[in-house]
Amino acid sequence: MSKKNSEYLINRRDNQYEVVIGLEVHAQVLSESKLFSTSSTKFGAEPNTQVSLVDAAFPGMLPVINEYCVKQAIKTGIGLNAKINKRSVFDRKNYFYADLPQGYQISQFKDPIVGEGKVILDMPKGQKEVGIERLHLEQDAGKSIHDLDPQNTFVDLNRSGVALMEIVSKPDLRSPDEVNAYIKKLRSIMRYLGTCDGNMQEGSLRADVNVSVRPKGSKEFGTRCEIKNVNSIKFMQMAIEYEANRQVDLIEEGKTIDQETRLFDTKKNETRSMRSKEDAHDYRYFPDPDLLPLEVSDKFIEELKNDIPELPDDKKKRFIEEFKLSSYEANILVSDIDTAKYFEEVVTKMGKNKDIKLAVNWITGELFAVLNSKGLEISQSPVSAKNFAILINLIKNGTISGKIAKTVFELMIDGDKDPQKIVEEKGLKQQSDPKALEALIDKIINDNREKAIEYKQGKEKLFGFFVGQAMKASGGKANPQLINEILKKKL
Amino acid sequence: MSDITKQSLTELVENIKNKKLSSTDVTKAFIDRSEKSEELNTYITNDFTSAIDKAKKFDQKPNLDLKLPGIPMAVKDLFCTKNIKTTAGSKILNNFIPTYESTVTENIWNEGAILLGKLNCDEFAMGSSNETSFFGNVQNPINKNLVPGGSSGGSASAVAGQLTPITIGTDTGGSIRQPASFTGIVGLKPTYGSCSRYGIVAFASSLDQAGPMAQNVKDCALLHEVISSYDPKDSTSIDFKRNHFSKELTNNIKGKKIGIPKEYRVDGMPKEIEDLWQKGIHYIKDCGAETIDISLPNTSYALPTYYIVAPAEASSNLARYDGVKYGFRAKGENLIDMYEKTRSEGFGAEVQRRIMIGTYVLSSGYYDAYYLKAQKVRKLIKNDFDNVYKKVDAILTPSTPSSAFKIGEKTNDPVSMYLNDIFTVPVNLAGLPAISIPAGHDSNGYPLGLQIIGKAFDEQNILNIAYAMEEKINFKNKITDWWIK
Numbered sequence: 017m018s019k020k021n022s023e024y025l026i027n028r029r030d031n032q033y034e035v036v037i038g039l040e041v042h043a044q045v046l047s048e049s050k051l052f053s054t055s056s057t058k059f060g061a062e063p064n065t066q067v068s069l070v071d072a073a074f075p076g077m078l079p080v081i082n083e084y085c086v087k088q089a090i091k092t093g094i095g096l097n098a099k100i101n102k103r104s105v106f107d108r109k110n111y112f113y114a115d116l117p118q119g120y121q122i123s124q125f126k127d128p129i130v131g132e133g134k135v136i137l138d139m140p141k142g143q144k145e146v147g148i149e150r151l152h153l154e155q156d157a158g159k160s161i162h163d164l165d166p167q168n169t170f171v172d173l174n175r176s177g178v179a180l181m182e183i184v185s186k187p188d189l190r191s192p193d194e195v196n197a198y199i200k201k202l203r204s205i206m207r208y209l210g211t212c213d214g215n216m217q218e219g220s221l222r223a224d225v226n227v228s229v230r231p232k233g234s235k236e237f238g239t240r241c242e243i244k245n246v247n248s249i250k251f252m253q254m255a256i257e258y259e260a261n262r263q264v265d266l267i268e269e270g271k272t273i274d275q276e277t278r279l280f281d282t283k284k285n286e287t288r289s290m291r292s293k294e295d296a297h298d299y300r301y302f303p304d305p306d307l308l309p310l311e312v313s314d315k316f317i318e319e320l321k322n323d324i325p326e327l328p329d330d331k332k333k334r335f336i337e338e339f340k341l342s343s344y345e346a347n348i349l350v351s352d353i354d355t356a357k358y359f360e361e362v363v364t365k366m367g368k369n370k371d372i373k374l375a376v377n378w379i380t381g382e383l384f385a386v387l388n389s390k391g392l393e394i395s396q397s398p399v400s401a402k403n404f405a406i407l408i409n410l411i412k413n414g415t416i417s418g419k420i421a422k423t424v425f426e427l428m429i430d431g432d433k434d435p436q437k438i439v440e441e442k443g444l445k446q447q448s449d450p451k452a453l454e455a456l457i458d459k460i461i462n463d464n465r466e467k468a469i470e471y472k473q474g475k476e477k478l479f480g481f482f483v484g485q486a487m488k489a490s491g492g493k494a495n496p497q498l499i500n501e502i503l504k505k506k507l
Numbered sequence: 508m509s510d511i512t513k514q515s516l517t518e519l520v521e522n523i524k525n526k527k528l529s530s531t532d533v534t535k536a537f538i539d540r541s542e543k544s545e546e547l548n549t550y551i552t553n554d555f556t557s558a559i560d561k562a563k564k565f566d567q568k569p570n571l572d573l574k575l576p577g578i579p580m581a582v583k584d585l586f587c588t589k590n591i592k593t594t595a596g597s598k599i600l601n602n603f604i605p606t607y608e609s610t611v612t613e614n615i616w617n618e619g620a621i622l623l624g625k626l627n628c629d630e631f632a633m634g635s636s637n638e639t640s641f642f643g644n645v646q647n648p649i650n651k652n653l654v655p656g657g658s659s660g661g662s663a664s665a666v667a668g669q670l671t672p673i674t675i676g677t678d679t680g681g682s683i684r685q686p687a688s689f690t691g692i693v694g695l696k697p698t699y700g701s702c703s704r705y706g707i708v709a710f711a712s713s714l715d716q717a718g719p720m721a722q723n724v725k726d727c728a729l730l731h732e733v734i735s736s737y738d739p740k741d742s743t744s745i746d747f748k749r750n751h752f753s754k755e756l757t758n759n760i761k762g763k764k765i766g767i768p769k770e771y772r773v774d775g776m777p778k779e780i781e782d783l784w785q786k787g788i789h790y791i792k793d794c795g796a797e798t799i800d801i802s803l804p805n806t807s808y809a810l811p812t813y814y815i816v817a818p819a820e821a822s823s824n825l826a827r828y829d830g831v832k833y834g835f836r837a838k839g840e841n842l843i844d845m846y847e848k849t850r851s852e853g854f855g856a857e858v859q860r861r862i863m864i865g866t867y868v869l870s871s872g873y874y875d876a877y878y879l880k881a882q883k884v885r886k887l888i889k890n891d892f893d894n895v896y897k898k899v900d901a902i903l904t905p906s907t908p909s910s911a912f913k914i915g916e917k918t919n920d921p922v923s924m925y926l927n928d929i930f931t932v933p934v935n936l937a938g939l940p941a942i943s944i945p946a947g948h949d950s951n952g953y954p955l956g957l958q959i960i961g962k963a964f965d966e967q968n969i970l971n972i973a974y975a976m977e978e979k980i981n982f983k984n985k986i987t988d989w990w991i992k
Binding site (some may be wrong): 069073074076077078111112114117118120300301302305306307308 | 704741
């Protein structure tokens with residue numbers, strides 16, 4: 017494999033292959049209750065405690081659409097710059113499984129709620145547009161648990177009926193890196209919208225990955241394989257890499273690729289055949305007669321449009337224009353809504369005389385480092401945006417040096433302390449009184465006369481020695497800029 | 508007490524309100540007669556003991572403002588009743604006790620009625636003779652070894668045999684009207700969306716509709732008034748202004764225009780049905796209404812369309828009976844084996860046949876040719892009705908192409924059994940209301956019914972026409988109590 021010109025290609029002998037990837041992302045709708053029932057969707061409850069008669073498909077029970085979930089899907093559609101279909105239809109996808117109580121999943125087949133759209137990815141070589149084929153609403157199934165008992169399978173229906181958005185991309189992705197960027201972008205947009213929490217550990221975001229390969233330059237698609245239900249970006253990337261190489265090997269051996277559904281084995285790091293096209297289920301889709309077609313008015317859509325917050329792409333543009341940030345910095349700050357929120361709060365709290373660059377450096381530097389080491393999200397930051405802003409202002413107005421600020425920051429972490437108070441209590445205020453500093457420097461020069469002479473004779477390296485001595489004598493509090501100036505004058 | 512069970516609902520309500528009868532008197536009378544009528548096999552489950560308790564409780568503090576004050580009644584075993592076994596006539600639900608109540612039965616109990624028990628029906632309402640029930644045939648009170656029709660056969664028998672003053676059935680393709688016709692009673696299939704389907708074991712969701720069955724039109728109007736309500740728990744329930752059907756009931760139908768569709772004159776239809784229809788036309792005119800010859804050109808496609816749409820929906824609706832969550836479960840080697848054994852042992856032959864037809868017509872490669880085409884034809888059938896309703900107020904047809912047949916006569920010939928629904932299924936496909944009223948007897952003295960089909964949400968109109976005709980027809984059911992020893 018080579019990454020010539022940062023293009024992801026698979027090389028065999030003299031042949032180069034391009035990888036074509038399309039994703040079907042299943043995103044759990046952020047909603048208190050399920051798609052067609054009033055049961056709670058809270059994660060982590062005791063098995064079978066969030067199951068209504070509708071979820072368990074008791075005789076005579078009927079689905080009633082949850083309007084909130086419909087709004088969430090439409091908002092997501094708007095966030096994906098997609099066409100909102102004013103009329104959509106719920107279909108039944110029929111198959112038998114123990115964790116599918118109805119014997120069918122209510123989904124949308126021919127007429128999804130959201131049509132074509134697009135998302136923009138920021139890749140190192142520039143922007144890339146990925147087409148969205150559609151977004152539809154569907155019910156999640158329950159969970160079969162096979163490893164609790166050697167003889168029996170247990171079924172937990174808490175998840176049964178939870179609303180999912182299936183977001184289908186066009187086959188526009190060309191590398192594991194693009195898949196990474198795509199998933200992160202989708203997640204970011206949905207978190208901005210509040211339509212999906214994007215929590216992959218809890219299964220709120222999973223994907224079926226369609227992979228095919230073709231000789232570089234070819235316009236036709238190769239035969240694709242679908243890798244089912246991959247639940248982390250890392251596994252998606254590993255699965256794609258394995259699968260693309262497997263397909264290239266088959267072609268190189270003169271064999272054909274069978275269109276099939278495959279599973280990714282995370283322990284062996286390989287994909288395995290699950291079922292061939294011939295064995296594919298016949299889902300017998302037909303419109304669910306228990307539900308009328310879903311119709312939404314222009315007004316309904318307009319009201320939701322008015323409710324859409326500033327999304328990552330627009331926010332990034334604004335950050336660059338308003339705060340003079342680089343594209344790289346803006347990307348880091350907007351990619352996660354909570355980071356963007358934190359940053360904007362810091363900016364507000366810094367007041368008029370603010371140093372935004374400094375704030376950005378401190379957020380992406382010190383703050384991220386602390387969060388990383390503690391395994392925290394920025395929303396759980398031990399230092400509030402308010403105190404963070406005060407700290408940046410203390411540096412900016414020369415009250416403390418950047419170095420002291422690091423000490424102050426360490427102390428702030430424990431209990432979100434006010435940096436102003438820390439500076440006062442610990443006496444960390446920077447010494448910026450020129451007279452006091454001159455006296456301090458005079459003493460140092462006096463104490464190190466020989467070195468002062470050497471310096472004058474041209475041993476310029478010794479300047480650093482004097483700075484160090486001055487800082488040491490001031491307990492690190494001396495204003496380094498002033499020290500520099502005075503030393504230059506005195507030596 | 509024996510004459511209590513001969514009284515109509517209207518009479519019973521009046522007598523209870525006037526304190527001439529207590530709920531306990533009435534309840535005991537119907538229980539007594541029900542207990543003597545085991546041979547009819549109308550009940551799958553009785554709840555007699557608690558019915559008497561409820562009646563006594565009612566009498567202690569009677570609320571006479573209710574529409575069904577202390578009136579005992581049995582209901583089709585397709586309605587889920589809280590804490591009372593609900594089987595849908597199937598082995599697969601033989602042990603199923605719901606923890607919830609259907610909206611329609613809830614409405615009934617809220618008006619003061621008391622549950623006597625659950626009535627026999629074709630398995631999952633699939634049948635026209637009540638012979639597909641896991642719990643055995645139901646006898647028609649008209650004569651021994653005569654089917655009561657289906658699928659609401661137990662319901663029809665129980666009303667005709669005076670084991671319950673009124674009842675409710677469900678009608679997917681004629682399951683209220685055909686048995687009403689076979690047993691000489693009145694049965695109304697309301698407009699789709701008029702009565703909630705919540706808590707009714709589903710057969711074919713886009714066709715199923717609950718409706719009243721009674722001795723006469725007035726009783727039917729009163730019961731319909733009770734059961735019809737908008738229900739947000741059923742997404743296909745329709746929020747429209749519902750009439751006070753019993754209060755607004757009138758026999759004045761002067762000037763009404765009644766359509767007579769030529770396509771209902773089918774090949775091989777017995778002369779007595781044709782004669783009955785002509786008699787009906789005569790009565791209509793007698794009432795001061797006008798008859799107009801009309802055409803519903805797509806009528807002949809209704810039955811094949813129905814036998815695609817209904818099984819398709821049923822095949823999916825019945826997928827939930829898999830032995831996993833409730834109901835009958837057979838032992839199996841693995842999940843698939845368990846499914847296969849549960850469903851082949853739990854479902855009867857007719858249900859299995861329809862599941863297979865339904866699965867077939869929805870299969871990829873066949874969907875367009877069958878299901879999709881059927882949906883298109885369904886639209887055409889509905890358009891036929893819409894067109895004629897520009898010039899007529901209602902339509903008069905026979906309810907069935909024949910009178911009740913013998914038990915076992917058609918069990919080996921499903922197609923001839925399906926032909927029984929020929930006059931009733933177009934109404935379900937179009938979502939319209941229709942009522943069957945007893946209008947005469949055949950040469951054996953078996954009852955024959957006429958069907959009045961109305962515009963959507965126009966139940967009041969067809970009830971009025973039926974009410975006016977009922978007066979002219981003056982039908983007397985020939986019940987000999989042959990089954991009571």
